Amino acid sequence: MKKVVLVAIALFMGIAVQAQAKIDFKSETIDYGTIAKGSDGVRVFEFTNTGDEPLIISDVKSSCGCTVPKKPSGAVAPGASNTIEVKYDTNRVGPIRKTVTVYSNASEPVKALKIKGEVVADGKSVMEKTQ
Numbered sequence: 001m002k003k004v005v006l007v008a009i010a011l012f013m014g015i016a017v018q019a020q021a022k023i024d025f026k027s028e029t030i031d032y033g034t035i036a037k038g039s040d041g042v043r044v045f046e047f048t049n050t051g052d053e054p055l056i057i058s059d060v061k062s063s064c065g066c067t068v069p070k071k072p073s074g075a076v077a078p079g080a081s082n083t084i085e086v087k088y089d090t091n092r093v094g095p096i097r098k099t100v101t102v103y104s105n106a107s108e109p110v111k112a113l114k115i116k117g118e119v120v121a122d123g124k125s126v127m128e129k130t131q
């Protein structure tokens with residue numbers, strides 16, 4: 001009898017461990033390209049919870065103060081999609097190479113996302129960068 005109970009508990013725990021949220025991003029990198037100083041710096045990372053449990057994003061942090069991420073509020077149901085908004089300060093001229101880190105209850109609890117591009121100064125054409 002003890003063996004049957006132990007096997008039942010082990011089987012139940014094995015099934016419970018398999019049920020988990022999973023976050024799949026449409027793209028893990030946002031490329032701003034070459035943009036003018038003062039341009040709109042808002043972009044979004046789109047994702048879907050492909051797991052079988054609700055996804056809870058507990059925090060989203062950036063590698064510096066020039067990038068402000070905004071996490072979704074509430075849980076994301078299995079099969080549902082949502083976004084993480086990122087706003088880069090485009091008044092800073094130069095290359096963009098930043099990391100946005102997402103903390104969640106997903107099977108991969110810490111996920112690093114990237115933003116890249118370049119902001120060019122006032123008076124310079126975006127086309128001047130390519131010549």
